Amino acid sequence: MSHLFGIPPQALFGQLLLGLINGSFYALLSLGLAVIFGMLNVVNMAHGALYMVGAFVAWLLLTYAGVGYWGALVLAPLAVGLIGLALERTMLRRLYKVDHLYGLLLTFGLALIVEGAFRHQYGVSGQPYPIPDALKGGTNLGFMYLPTYRGWVVVASLLVCLGTWYAIERTKLGAYLRAATENPTLVQAFGINVPVMVSLTYGFGVALAGLAGVLAAPIYQVSPLMGSNLIIVVFAVVVIGGMGSILGAIVTGLGLGLLEGLTKVFYPEASNIVVFVIMAVVLMLKPAGLFGRER
Amino acid sequence: MPDGTQTKTAMLEIADLHGFYGESHVLHGVSLEVRQGEVVTLLGRNGAGKTSTMRAIMGIMAKRTGSIRFQGTELIGMAQHRIPRLGIGYVPEERGIFSSLSVDENLTLPPVVKEGGMTVPQIYDLFPNLKGRGSTQGTRLSGGEQQMLAIARILRTGANLILLDEPTEGLAPVIIEQIGVAVRALKARGFTIVLVEQNFRFAATIADRHYVMEEGHVVDMIPNDQLHANMDKLHTYLGV
Numbered sequence: 014m015s016h017l018f019g020i021p022p023q024a025l026f027g028q029l030l031l032g033l034i035n036g037s038f039y040a041l042l043s044l045g046l047a048v049i050f051g052m053l054n055v056v057n058m059a060h061g062a063l064y065m066v067g068a069f070v071a072w073l074l075l076t077y078a079g080v081g082y083w084g085a086l087v088l089a090p091l092a093v094g095l096i097g098l099a100l101e102r103t104m105l106r107r108l109y110k111v112d113h114l115y116g117l118l119l120t121f122g123l124a125l126i127v128e129g130a131f132r133h134q135y136g137v138s139g140q141p142y143p144i145p146d147a148l149k150g151g152t153n154l155g156f157m158y159l160p161t162y163r164g165w166v167v168v169a170s171l172l173v174c175l176g177t178w179y180a181i182e183r184t185k186l187g188a189y190l191r192a193a194t195e196n197p198t199l200v201q202a203f204g205i206n207v208p209v210m211v212s213l214t215y216g217f218g219v220a221l222a223g224l225a226g227v228l229a230a231p232i233y234q235v236s237p238l239m240g241s242n243l244i245i246v247v248f249a250v251v252v253i254g255g256m257g258s259i260l261g262a263i264v265t266g267l268g269l270g271l272l273e274g275l276t277k278v279f280y281p282e283a284s285n286i287v288v289f290v291i292m293a294v295v296l297m298l299k300p301a302g303l304f305g306r307e308r
Numbered sequence: 309m310p311d312g313t314q315t316k317t318a319m320l321e322i323a324d325l326h327g328f329y330g331e332s333h334v335l336h337g338v339s340l341e342v343r344q345g346e347v348v349t350l351l352g353r354n355g356a357g358k359t360s361t362m363r364a365i366m367g368i369m370a371k372r373t374g375s376i377r378f379q380g381t382e383l384i385g386m387a388q389h390r391i392p393r394l395g396i397g398y399v400p401e402e403r404g405i406f407s408s409l410s411v412d413e414n415l416t417l418p419p420v421v422k423e424g425g426m427t428v429p430q431i432y433d434l435f436p437n438l439k440g441r442g443s444t445q446g447t448r449l450s451g452g453e454q455q456m457l458a459i460a461r462i463l464r465t466g467a468n469l470i471l472l473d474e475p476t477e478g479l480a481p482v483i484i485e486q487i488g489v490a491v492r493a494l495k496a497r498g499f500t501i502v503l504v505e506q507n508f509r510f511a512a513t514i515a516d517r518h519y520v521m522e523e524g525h526v527v528d529m530i531p532n533d534q535l536h537a538n539m540d541k542l543h544t545y546l547g548v
């Protein structure tokens with residue numbers, strides 16, 4: 014197996030791995046967006062900015078408090094989740110009674126403010142974040158070299174995605190979430206405090222973005238615009254998968270990451286637009302998305 | 309049970325209840341009273357305000373004035389999610405079975421709010437149709453089965469007052485018969501029930517008293533044993 018369609022296997026698998034890693038971030042981020050959209054009906058434009066904040070919290074913890082990667086992996090999502098709770102309670106909540114477009118506008122404005130503030134403070138160049146010692150190095154798999162940290166990112170994202178899917182589709186708490194997504198009034202009439210559930214859902218969704226930010230820090234560096242570069246593709250992923258579909262977000266995220274990687278190998282010129290071409294096609298054929306239900 | 313003690317305690321007292329959907333004023337001074345262990349119906353034409361009265365009790369209709377007391381506690385002004393936790397179970401007119409939940413998940417969704425609720429096996433005895441359907445998607449059940457599920461899920465919670473909004477609407481006579489058997493069994497178990505019905509022949513087989521509503525308030529109260537004597541009047545009220 015020296016060449017596959019005239020491509021050296023090293024290059025092919027290298028791009029597939031890159032695609033898988035991008036796909037892991039797409040999956041984690043679009044999962045959070047899907048959970049939020051399902052429950053709040055808000056297209057959370059602040060998602061990319063909060064992903065960036067997650068990465069920055071990790072960097073700040075390391076730089077100013079000496080707290081390393083593993084601590085940041087817990088503390089940064091927690092911090093971003095708390096920021097999310099505060100945003101939902103003080104601002105987003107006021108908009109549920111008006112057109113959903115206002116939620117989109119509010120979160121878009123928040124994203125601009127947050128990114129602007131970080132750019133003002135830290136400039137646009139990235140801050141390096143070291144790979145933790147335990148995940149340094151790599152393994153030669155024969156057909157390719159696998160850096161340990163990249164393997165970890167893929168595995169960790171997959172586990173978090175599957176765990177979230179399980180919690181939503183198979184547990185009691187998830188049943189409350191699904192029911193409240195469908196008919197919040199009735200769930201409230203059974204004695205569940207739905208507004209608190211809504212806040213927690215938003216907090217959880219953005220905490221996933223914060224977690225993705227920490228995972229990304231050692232790979233992409235920590236920079237104020239890291240979120241806005243990524244989030245456009247992630248929105249396309251959400252549209253392709255179907256707004257609000259949990260499984261759709263995960264499968265589409267990983268799938269499109271891989272597809273992007275393959276395009277880089279076979280037709281590099283198209284690799285930046287392939288996701289959007291697919292989005293256009295899906296929207297024409299199945300407007301609710303691959304996994305979405307028509308409402 | 310000796311008369312005058314438990315049976316006479318007012319469980320639900322509504323006085324001069326006004327209710328609004330936004331600017332639209334739809335309840336105009338509803339007053340009624342339900343005693344412990346009673347089955348009371350709300351009769352009236354479409355649009356008379358029966359469903360709105362139930363929604364006002366549950367706090368779903370949030371804009372309301374007057375007084376709604378449950379076992380002495382005022383419900384107006386109370387946080388909406390606390391009202392069911394006092395022991396009030398609501399079975400909405402549209403049944404509200406969740407399509408993203410299985411039958412089992414639908415059945416166990418409402419949290420237990422008090423001790424003394426029915427167990428799942430007891431509920432299956434009451435509604436044998438639901439047995440063995442646990443993993444079915446909730447909305448794949450027939451209309452009658454969905455109605456049974458909507459009632460069943462409240463029985464687990466320990467609620468002692470049940471608001472049943474048109475449980476027989478659109479159902480076949482055999483199914484209506486089954487629902488009637490179940491509601492009588494619940495009455496025998498000591499549940500207090502407020503029942504909205506268009507079908508007053510069904511209501512007459514179950515209820516102790518009937519409140520007649522017209523244009524957002526109660527216009528008459530007829531004890532079940534005087535229903536026959538009041539047939540003409542009732543026909544005029546209901547326009548049948």
Ligand SMILES: Nc1ncnc2c1ncn2[C@@H]1O[C@H](COP(=O)(O)OP(=O)(O)O)[C@@H](O)[C@H]1O
Nearest residue numbers: 329332334352353354355356357358359360361
């Ligand atoms: N969501 C709503 N918004 C505005 N008006 C409503 C709404 N629901 C019901 N109404 C109006 O309130 C009145 C009472 O309705 P309802 O309580 O549903 O009557 P019933 O259950 O006795 O048929 C009707 O005039 C109806 O048109």
Ligand SMILES: [Mg+2]
Nearest residue numbers: 358359360401
């Ligand atoms: Mg009604």
